[in-house]
Amino acid sequence: MNLLNITDLKPKQIRKIIEKSLDFKKGFKTESLKGKNVVLLFEKPSLRTKLGFFKAINILGGLPIYFGPEEIGMGKREPIKDISKVVSRMADIAILRTYSHSTIEEFSNYSNIPVINALSDLEHPCQALGDLLTIYEATSLDFKDIKITFIGDGNNVARSLSHAILSLGGEFIICTPEGYGFDETHITKIKQLENKYGGKFHIESSPEESVKNSNIIYTDVWASMGQEKEIAERKIIFKNFQVNEKLLSLSQEALFMHDLPAHPGEEISENLLEHPQSIVFEQAENRVWSQVSLLNQIFLI
Numbered sequence: 038m039n040l041l042n043i044t045d046l047k048p049k050q051i052r053k054i055i056e057k058s059l060d061f062k063k064g065f066k067t068e069s070l071k072g073k074n075v076v077l078l079f080e081k082p083s084l085r086t087k088l089g090f091f092k093a094i095n096i097l098g099g100l101p102i103y104f105g106p107e108e109i110g111m112g113k114r115e116p117i118k119d120i121s122k123v124v125s126r127m128a129d130i131a132i133l134r135t136y137s138h139s140t141i142e143e144f145s146n147y148s149n150i151p152v153i154n155a156l157s158d159l160e161h162p163c164q165a166l167g168d169l170l171t172i173y174e175a176t177s178l179d180f181k182d183i184k185i186t187f188i189g190d191g192n193n194v195a196r197s198l199s200h201a202i203l204s205l206g207g208e209f210i211i212c213t214p215e216g217y218g219f220d221e222t223h224i225t226k227i228k229q230l231e232n233k234y235g236g237k238f239h240i241e242s243s244p245e246e247s248v249k250n251s252n253i254i255y256t257d258v259w260a261s262m263g264q265e266k267e268i269a270e271r272k273i274i275f276k277n278f279q280v281n282e283k284l285l286s287l288s289q290e291a292l293f294m295h296d297l298p299a300h301p302g303e304e305i306s307e308n309l310l311e312h313p314q315s316i317v318f319e320q321a322e323n324r325v326w327s328q329v330s331l332l333n334q335i336f337l338i
């Protein structure tokens with residue numbers, strides 16, 4: 038199977054990946070990737086996703102083969118179709134980090150091995166899996182009882198996480214400046230998930246209101262990779278959407294999450310990653326365990 042969007046996984050498959058992640062974290066061992074080559078084609082920088090996948094592949098006995106941004110030239114040095122056909126003949130799994138989501142879609146159209154989205158401009162499904170694992174571990178609540186408030190830019194991380202929690206019957210609140218929330222296509226998908234699985238979705242404009250009764254307060258950078266030129270303008274537009282100590286104090290039971298890298302002074306205040314309500318570094322580590330579990334099941338789902 039491919040994992041391009043988080044909704045490529047059925048709710049029961051998501052739950053299974055999370056459950057099994059915990060087993061791996063407790064030391065469960067299997068060499069399900071023994072003799073298999075896992076190619077990573079990355080157009081953008083990466084720390085957690087890359088290291089998490091290298092470690093995961095290592096745990097499962099496979100061989101990671103990494104191509105960085107300067108090597109691939111996807112669609113420039115060589116057509117995406119040709120790269121995909123060659124990779125299918127030499128590797129067993131392809132993991133891609135791309136600027137445009139259409140690149141990974143085109144790659145998967147010509148591939149006959151599983152393709153995993155390791156972040157595109159549209160989605161970050163592997164982050165969502167790690168986040169669900171972290172939320173499950175930290176709260177011990179069923180996902181249908183979880184309320185996530187996402188403050189900031191309605192970006193790739195927010196899209197995947199919203200779909201993930203709504204697929205599991207939970208609640209997702211997005212609090213963004215006007216024009217930076219989800220587009221119509223995404224809202225339509227969310228409405229379908231709400232109707233199908235009984236979760237709830239709200240749009241809020243006040244960070245103070247949005248965090249009330251939340252289990253999780255989540256934020257991400259105001260300008261994602263590829264949007265660096267917009268940062269000066271975005272710093273003005275997003276200035277009232279910073280997650281800081283004062284905001285966390287309005288919801289003291291809530292846990293704080295950020296997918297990293299963070300920009301203190303922008304989307305978070307200084308030292309917020311070390312705040313007692315923060316579970317950011319557990320969240321970072323869990324990228325390994327959710328990715329081990331995903332890779333272990335990729336040929337079965």
Ligand code: NVA
Binds near residue numbers: 257258260261298
């Ligand atoms: N939204 C961020 C996530 C980084 C892991 C980006 O796309 O740059």
